[in-house]
Amino acid sequence: MQGERPQGLFAAWRALFEKPFRGITTDGTAKPGLFALKPEGAPTAAVIDAVAVLMAAMTPDQKGGMHFPVDSDQWRNWQNTELYVETHGLRLDEQPMALREQVMGVIRASLSARGYEMSRDVMRLNGFLGELIGAPLVLGEWSYIFCLFGEPSIDKPWGWQIFGHHLCLNCMMIGDQLVLTPAFMGGEPAYGDTGIYDGIRLFEDEERGGLSLMRSLDGPQADAAIVAHSIMDGDMPEGRRHFADNLHLGGAYQDSRIVPYEGLRADTMTKSQQRDLLDLVDAYLITLPDSPRAAGMADVERHLADTHFCWIGGMAKDDAFDYRIQSPITFIEFDHHAGVFLNNDAPAKFHVHTVVRTPNGNDYGIDLLRLHYANAGDHHHHG
Numbered sequence: 079m080q081g082e083r084p085q086g087l088f089a090a091w092r093a094l095f096e097k098p099f100r101g102i103t104t105d106g107t108a109k110p111g112l113f114a115l116k117p118e119g120a121p122t123a124a125v126i127d128a129v130a131v132l133m134a135a136m137t138p139d140q141k142g143g144m145h146f147p148v149d150s151d152q153w154r155n156w157q158n159t160e161l162y163v164e165t166h167g168l169r170l171d172e173q174p175m176a177l178r179e180q181v182m183g184v185i186r187a188s189l190s191a192r193g194y195e196m197s198r199d200v201m202r203l204n205g206f207l208g209e210l211i212g213a214p215l216v217l218g219e220w221s222y223i224f225c226l227f228g229e230p231s232i233d234k235p236w237g238w239q240i241f242g243h244h245l246c247l248n249c250m251m252i253g254d255q256l257v258l259t260p261a262f263m264g265g266e267p268a269y270g271d272t273g274i275y276d277g278i279r280l281f282e283d284e285e286r287g288g289l290s291l292m293r294s295l296d297g298p299q300a301d302a303a304i305v306a307h308s309i310m311d312g313d314m315p316e317g318r319r320h321f322a323d324n325l326h327l328g329g330a331y332q333d334s335r336i337v338p339y340e341g342l343r344a345d346t347m348t349k350s351q352q353r354d355l356l357d358l359v360d361a362y363l364i365t366l367p368d369s370p371r372a373a374g375m376a377d378v379e380r381h382l383a384d385t386h387f388c389w390i391g392g393m394a395k396d397d398a399f400d401y402r403i404q405s406p407i408t409f410i411e412f413d414h415h416a417g418v419f420l421n422n423d424a425p426a427k428f429h430v431h432t433v434v435r436t437p438n439g440n441d442y443g444i445d446l447l448r449l450h451y452a453n454a455g456d457h458h459h460h461g
Contacts, residue, residue, distance in 0.1 A: 084161060087322050091331040095154055100334035101439035102409055108439040112406055115449050119369025120256035121187060126230040128187040129238075132180040136168075144168040148228025148235050153248060153442045156241035157330040158262050158431075159322070160217050167223035167239075181224045184238055188249050188256065193365030196263065199278045200245040203265045206275040211419050217243060235447050244431075246330070250443025252450055256370045257436060257443035262329065264431040266420060281430045284412050287358040288401045292389050294351055295342065303342040309391035309398045309414065309425050318390075324425065325390060325400040325413045328433045333441060339404060341388025355387060359403060362410050362434050381405045391425075398425035409435040 101108050133141065144167050146152045152166060170178050186194045201219050208217030221242050227250075228236030237250035244264035250257045263280070270278040295303055306314045309325065323329040327337050344352055356379060363374045378385070384405055391399030391414070398414035415429040416422060422429070439445040 094331040097334060099444060101441055102328060102335050102337055102435055102437040104338050106336050109406055112438050113440045113445045115446060118255045118373040120251060120254040121367050122232055122251050122254050124187040128184040129230045132184055135177055135180055140168060144224060145226045150227060154333050156246045158244060158246050160243040164223055167225045170222045170224060171218050171220035178220055189365055190367050197245060199280055200263050200265060202275060203270060203278060204243050206270050207266055207419055235450050248442050252443060252446050257440060258366055259434050259436045259441050261434040266418060266429040268428055268430045281432060283361040284432060287361055288412055291354045291358055293393055299342055303387055303389045305340050305388050306390045309400055324415050326411050326431060326433055328409055328411055328435045339386045341386045344385040345383040352382060377407050381407050398427060406438055409437045
């Protein structure tokens with residue numbers, strides 16, 4: 079964020095945070111009836127066990143700073159910069175290694191093995207970046223904040239959150255359902271090539287799958303999908319690029335943003351293109367345990383006809399690009415970023431940001447939480 083007016087950014091974020099939550103929508107009104115309480119096989123009991131181990135190791139003071147009611151607005155108070163501005167949560171780099179590992183035990187129990195490894199690789203590459211630029215205290219493997227929401231329960235709502243530079247995960251659990259959005263993962267660089275970092279590679283499937291789908295479109299399809307041919311200037315829509323979010327529309331604090339559909343509708347794709355689009359979505363849902371992931375993919379497939387794919391950028395080997403997949407129940411963004419710490423002025427393939435959200439009011443599981451309270455005859459509500 080060097081020289082990038084962070085005070086103005088944080089003031090703008092604060093103003094967004096203070097607005098009531100609506101969810102990302104296409105027109106300002108969340109579509110009703112999209113989400114339902116149903117068994118999805120989430121590993122709730124294992125996550126509860128992992129939280130019990132963590133809580134037993136914490137002091138009352140530590141617990142007090144990181145534990146919030148399940149319907150707290152603190153869910154929405156995450157951001158993905160390296161700037162240390164928060165006073166809430168459990169700051170991992172200030173804890174002994176044993177406690178850090180217990181926090182990661184909660185995350186490991188909640189995600190697929192691949193999802194956990196991706197999360198750890200994002201953290202490791204953050205440490206690599208800190209070493210590359212000589213700022214290990216600012217950019218570290220453990221420069222992350224962990225929060226717990228509600229009381230761990232087999233049937234009542236509760237969840238956890240971890241956030242920091244290039245990694246923000248929000249996990250709401252209700253019964254054996256699990257919502258893992260908003261989820262933000264990034265890397266600058268998105269791979270490691272020396273020492274303990276050698277061999278770490280992030281976002282290869284997401285990059286390759288997006289490019290391959292785009293290249294498979296015929297002329298009229300490509301014309302429909304392409305919002306702009308250049309990721310920088312040229313035919314980019316006015317005001318589309320943001321100095322911090324670049325081309326992301328669903329980043330930090332954008333919980334109620336209006337994002338109209340753009341691009342190519344999946345019902346105008348061929349069967350094999352639709353299959354490739356579903357495979358691309360699956361590359362993002364791979365963070366979920368098998369059963370919730372299968373349930374999530376079934377939901378995506380049910381709304382396939384109303385799923386839109388749009389593209390900004392080129393399609394040559396070294397071209398940077400941005401794409402979005404958006405439907406009533408999913409919102410996925412992939413963006414090649416310009417350098418923040420490394421010195422590329424133009425977006426480049428080694429700096430990647432990805433965002434996954436659940437539009438129409440179910441980020442943070444908020445719509446499921448509302449349904450839970452309605453079913454329980456409870457008078458709680460989420461502000």
